[in-house]
Amino acid sequence: GTGVAVGTLFVARALPPFIIGPLAGVVADRFNRKLILVISDMLRFFIVLGFLLVDQKSEIWLIYVLTVAQFSVAAFFEPCRAAIMPSVVETDELLIANTISSTTWSATLALGAVLGGVVAASFGVTVALLIQPFCFLTSALLVLPLRITRPVVSIAETTSGWTDMLEGFSYVARRPSISAIVGIKAMSQVGNIDVIIAVFAQSIFVVGKEGAVTIGLMWAFHGIGAVLGPIFGNLLGNRSTRYLTNAIVIGYASLPMAWLLLGAGPTLFVACIASLLRGAGSSLNWTYSSVLLQLKVPDQFLGRVFALDFSLFTLAMSLSVWLTGWAMDTFGFDPREMCYILAVASIVPFFIWLSVARRLGSSSRVVA
8 A cells, every 4th residue: 555655665764774774873983074975975876876776667576676775874973973072062052953954955945845845846856866976975075074073982992892782772771861761752753754754745646757846835834843943942032951851842732743744734734734734743842852861871872772761762753753654554543534533643642751850950061
């Protein structure tokens, strides 16, 4: 069925980082993080070019192979990108730096979604695929001149990778506050937008060839929301660690509201607003949880902690997208009914973090 087919593709994207993540964290803490970023981008440049080889149904399997390869490499890039941040900017600049990182990524997502949908609808998927690999090449060129302002504390190379990995797990397990923050991104994936947007575009708001314009618009609004979330969060609060912790509660509260609005929305515009709201909440949670980890975790553990953070996120995402597709195909839920179910399910992480925030709110530190 359509739901399972879409869900399986997203599992191919999300599961490899979960499996490879612990190894990637050790690599990020042991070797030059800047070099890892450049190599990762160059590898993805060549991998994504491979999608151009798929031109008939008998070669669909290659899409899954290349997707696994692409996101396996991403498992090394993402922890390094987050872990290198405190070595590039001062401590009191971390919130601004993460906000800029998050909003520029989100703005690129919004612009890319619109352009990708328009290009795919106007000129075909092949032309759209030609653009993506050069984005990775550009990223590598931008990382090359990056200056490290503070030395990175690497783990000793005399220990085994297995020992280092277990040490990272132990570090998180012995610190309940770190464990709670590491779970923020994963809990935000109770109810995943990827499958829903794809199915809405194919069956409810079909605009453009095979709903390509709908997908572009909904992802564009999601990207706009992801830009606005942390920006408004920064403007409304005092930027202390207590505020960041409490603001994440608001981020979680926006998720069930977004699902309800999407399920009830009578027009594509309302659906886009719901996508914007969900993007805002998810982006705020992502940005603020990253800042909290960068403030609380020593540099020699940052790679492994962010790798675990990213691994749990991708595991939650893979389970969410597969279960969403499976439920729609198995029980016959239409996309709107699925949104109502996800709205109820996403209330759970809201109450979990509300409880955690009350326990973590006793200390406060200004970060910008």
